[in-house]
Amino acid sequence: MAEKSIHISLSAEQIGTLWGIPITNTMLMSFVVFFLLVVLTFFVRRKLALIPGRLQTLVETLFVGILDYITETLGNEKLARQLFPLILTIFLFIFTANIIEFTPGIGSIGWTNAHGEFIPLLRSMNTDLNTTLALTVIVFIVIEVAGVATLGFLRYGKKFVNLSSALGFLVGIIELFSEVARLVSFSVRLFGNIFAGEVMILVIQHFVPIVLPVPIMLFEVFVGFIQAAIFALLTLFFVKIAITEVH
Amino acid sequence: MEQILDVFGINWKLLVVQMINFGLLLLVLYIFLYKPVLAMVDVRRKKIERAIQDAEEADRQLGEAEAEKARIIREATMKGDDIIDSAKKHAETSEITIMKDAHRKAVHLLNEAERRTAREREEMIQKAEREVARMAVLSAEKILRQGALKK
Numbered sequence: 001m002a003e004k005s006i007h008i009s010l011s012a013e014q015i016g017t018l019w020g021i022p023i024t025n026t027m028l029m030s031f032v033v034f035f036l037l038v039v040l041t042f043f044v045r046r047k048l049a050l051i052p053g054r055l056q057t058l059v060e061t062l063f064v065g066i067l068d069y070i071t072e073t074l075g076n077e078k079l080a081r082q083l084f085p086l087i088l089t090i091f092l093f094i095f096t097a098n099i100i101e102f103t104p105g106i107g108s109i110g111w112t113n114a115h116g117e118f119i120p121l122l123r124s125m126n127t128d129l130n131t132t133l134a135l136t137v138i139v140f141i142v143i144e145v146a147g148v149a150t151l152g153f154l155r156y157g158k159k160f161v162n163l164s165s166a167l168g169f170l171v172g173i174i175e176l177f178s179e180v181a182r183l184v185s186f187s188v189r190l191f192g193n194i195f196a197g198e199v200m201i202l203v204i205q206h207f208v209p210i211v212l213p214v215p216i217m218l219f220e221v222f223v224g225f226i227q228a229a230i231f232a233l234l235t236l237f238f239v240k241i242a243i244t245e246v247h
Numbered sequence: 248m249e250q251i252l253d254v255f256g257i258n259w260k261l262l263v264v265q266m267i268n269f270g271l272l273l274l275v276l277y278i279f280l281y282k283p284v285l286a287m288v289d290v291r292r293k294k295i296e297r298a299i300q301d302a303e304e305a306d307r308q309l310g311e312a313e314a315e316k317a318r319i320i321r322e323a324t325m326k327g328d329d330i331i332d333s334a335k336k337h338a339e340t341s342e343i344t345i346m347k348d349a350h351r352k353a354v355h356l357l358n359e360a361e362r363r364t365a366r367e368r369e370e371m372i373q374k375a376e377r378e379v380a381r382m383a384v385l386s387a388e389k390i391l392r393q394g395a396l397k398k
Contacts, residue, residue, distance in 0.1 A: 011256020021260050030265060034272050041280040048283055050291060060288055063281070084285075085277040093272060129255040134265030 008199055012128040013119045025120055026128035029106070033097045033125060063088070073240055079150065083239060086142060090135065091232040097125035098194060098224025102201075102217045126194040126227075132187040139235045140183055147242030155245065182238065186231065193227045 012024035047053050052060060066088060071080040100106065101124035110120035125131050147156045160176040162168035197220040204213050 010254050012261075021264060022258060024256075024261060027261065027264060027268075030268050034268060037272060038275060038279075041276060045279055045283060048287055050287065050294070052287075056284075056287075059284055063284055064288055067285070081285075085273060085281050088281065089269070089273045089276050092276070093269060128261075129257060130261040131265050133257065134262045135269060137262070138266055138269060 007118060008202065010129075010195075012123055012130065013117075015119060015121065024128065024130075025110075025123040026125050026131055029097065029122045029125040030131060032122065033093060033100070036096055036100070037092055070236060073236055074243070076150075076243070079146070079239075079243070083142075083146070083236070086138075087232045087236055090139070090235060091228050094126060094135070094190065094231055095225060095228035098228060099221055101125075101194070101198070101224065102220070124194060124198055126190050127198050129187060129191045132191040133183075135190075135231070136183055136187040139186060139231075139238075143182075143235070143238045143242050146239045150243040151245060156242070186234065190227050190231055193223055197223055 012026040014022045014024050015028065016023040044055060044059050047056060049056070063084075067080060067084050070084055070087060071077050074080050074083070106120075106122040106124065109122070110118055113119050147159075150156075158172075160172045160179070162172040201213055201216055201220065204216055
């Protein structure tokens with residue numbers, strides 16, 4: 001038993017192929033998250049009334065609070081209304097995936113393949129860089145589009161290509177680099193945090209299988225919430241920076 | 248670079264699938280969750296706003312009605328006072344007239360009575376005089392008849 005080492009794979013395991021597209025366990029997990037959120041939507045939607053019930057009151061309070069915060073941050077109600085679905089969906093998608101990552105069965109139900117490697121059927125969604133990178137690409141595009149749509153192409157471009165002075169030009173280049181670096185920082189931050197949590201739990205489980213993993217799991221759920229909030233909030237803040245004119 | 252992508256299992260097909268998945272989720276949540284919930288909040292907010300406006304309007308109208316009521320009562324009181332005053336004046340004048348009339352009537356009646364009394368007294372005197380004359384004549388006759396008999 002002790003000889004059996006911990007198997008850790010940075011990439012998600014492939015569990016099948018459909019129409020030439022590889023199906024990974026994290027992809028399956030993202031469908032599960034999708035399904036859960038649709039179920040939640042169904043429950044909220046079913047009892048939607050002018051005189052709200054408990055669930056509706058909770059959902060409305062959260063939505064209005066978040067919308068107010070976004071409006072306050074951006075200082076533009078129209079843009080806030082447009083951005084609200086994206087930011088909230090990012091949060092809900094990541095958060096739901098993170099809080100269900102320790103559900104029994106996820107990561108433990110699976111099979112051993114021909115090479116003797118264990119292939120779990122489901123794997124925590126954000127422990128795959130594909131997922132986080134996909135979200136990051138969407139966010140990146142939204143930030144650039146928001147900037148161009150608000151300031152106009154030329155004024156937005158001025159942030160990166162500034163020919164007024166040598167220093168301005170240099171700052172523009174640095175801005176351009178930091179803009180692109182976001183693609184990496186966004187995706188790797190989320191991936192790294194969640195992946196590290198999973199690995200830590202695996203290691204602790206390997207040595208102390210009972211009791212000790214529980215507080216760590218609790219902490220990881222907290223980290224999952226924080227990371228979801230950070231991803232959503234950073235999206236908001238970078239949009240704010242993008243729509244703010246350069247001085 | 249290739250190696251890094253390989254280690255992390257980055258695959259453009261997976262990326263596209265995840266982006267479509269997220270996009271679809273965004274669409275579904277937007278249409279079936281965010282839009283109806285926010286619309287509901289907006290509808291309620293409008294309703295509450297209207298209710299508050301209505302309440303303010305009702306308050307204002309109530310105030311106006313109160314003022315109107317006070318005004319009407321004041322006017323009515325004033326009018327009533329006027330009517331009472333004029334009635335009093337009218338009564339006074341008619342009292343005087345009535346008294347004068349009564350006085351005049353009384354004087355008239357008194358005069359009448361005096362006149363009638365005087366006339367009656369005169370008639371009585373005349374009657375009495377006539378009676379006395381007749382008595383005198385009768386007694387004279389009697390005396391004369393007795394005288395004749397004695398003869």
